[in-house]
Amino acid sequence: MVLVDSSIWIESARRDGDIGIKVALETLLEEYEAATTSPVLLEVLGGSRKEERKRMASYFSIIPYFQADAQDWEKAISVGRMMRDKGHVLPWNDSLIAAVAMRRNLRVYAKDKHFDALGLLTGVRLYRPGYGGNYTEEDQGAEGV
Numbered sequence: 001m002v003l004v005d006s007s008i009w010i011e012s013a014r015r016d017g018d019i020g021i022k023v024a025l026e027t028l029l030e031e032y033e034a035a036t037t038s039p040v041l042l043e044v045l046g047g048s049r050k051e052e053r054k055r056m057a058s059y060f061s062i063i064p065y066f067q068a069d070a071q072d073w074e075k076a077i078s079v080g081r082m083m084r085d086k087g088h089v090l091p092w093n094d095s096l097i098a099a100v101a102m103r104r105n106l107r108v109y110a111k112d113k114h115f116d117a118l119g120l121l122t123g124v125r126l127y128r129p130g131y132g133g134n135y136t137e138e139d140q141g142a143e144g145v
Contacts (some may be wrong), residue, residue, distance in 0.1 A: 001064065002127045003101045004034050005094070005110035006043035013052050021111065024129035028109070035064040037100045039093040068100050075099035079122055083114075086121060090114040098124045 004025065011017045012025045028034040041060060048056050068076075073096065080095035094110075098118050101108045107127040108115060119126045 001035050001104075001106050002028055002033050002109050003037060003066070003097065003106045004028065004040065005097060005108060005112065005115070006040045007111035008109050009040070009044045009056065010047070011111055013048065013056065018111075020129070024109070027129070028127075029059065029063070032063075034059075035066060035106060036060055037066045037097060038068050039096050041065075043093065066100050066104055066106070068096055072096060072099040072103060075103065079118070083117065083121065086117075088114060088117045088121070090118070094118070098122060101125070 008021055008025055011021045025034070044056055045053065045060070076092065076096040076099040079098055080090070080092055083090055083095070090112075094112065094114065097108065097110075098115075100106070102122065102124055105125075107125045108118075109127040109129070115124070115126060118124045
C-alpha cells in the first residue's frame with residue numbers, strides 16, 4: 001500500500017503535469033494500492049480548483065484512509081524536530097504524513113525532495129515508480145527499513 005502525498009495529486013491534476021507521475025498515480029489507483037490520510041485530504045481538497053473538486057473527492061471516497069491519531073501526532077513532532085536539528089526544514093504536514101506511513105508500514109509517493117531526506121534519516125519507505133508504475137528493485141528490497 002502506498003500513501004500518496006498531496007504533491008503527487010496536485011502534479012497529476014495539472015493540465016501540463018508530469019506524465020510519469022500521472023501514469024504512476026493511475027497505476028496505483030487501478031491496482032488498489034493508493035491510500036490517503038487527513039493532511040493530504042486537507043491540502044488537495046482544500047486547494048483544488050472548482051472544476052477538479054468533484055473528481056478528486058471521488059478518488060478519495062474509494063481509496064483506503066488512514067486516520068492520524070495521537071500516537072502519529074507525537075511521532076510527527078519528534079520527526080519534525082529531528083529533521084530540523086539535522087538542517088532539514090519541512091512542512092509539519094509532511095512530518096505527520098511520514099509518521100502515519102511509518103507506523104502502518106506504508107510507502108510514501110511524493111514529489112517533494114524533503115521526502116528523500118525523510119527516507120534517509122527516519123526510515124520512511126518511499127515509493128519509486130518504475131516502468132508501468134512498478135516498484136524498482138531498490139524499493140522491493142526496502143522491506144527491512
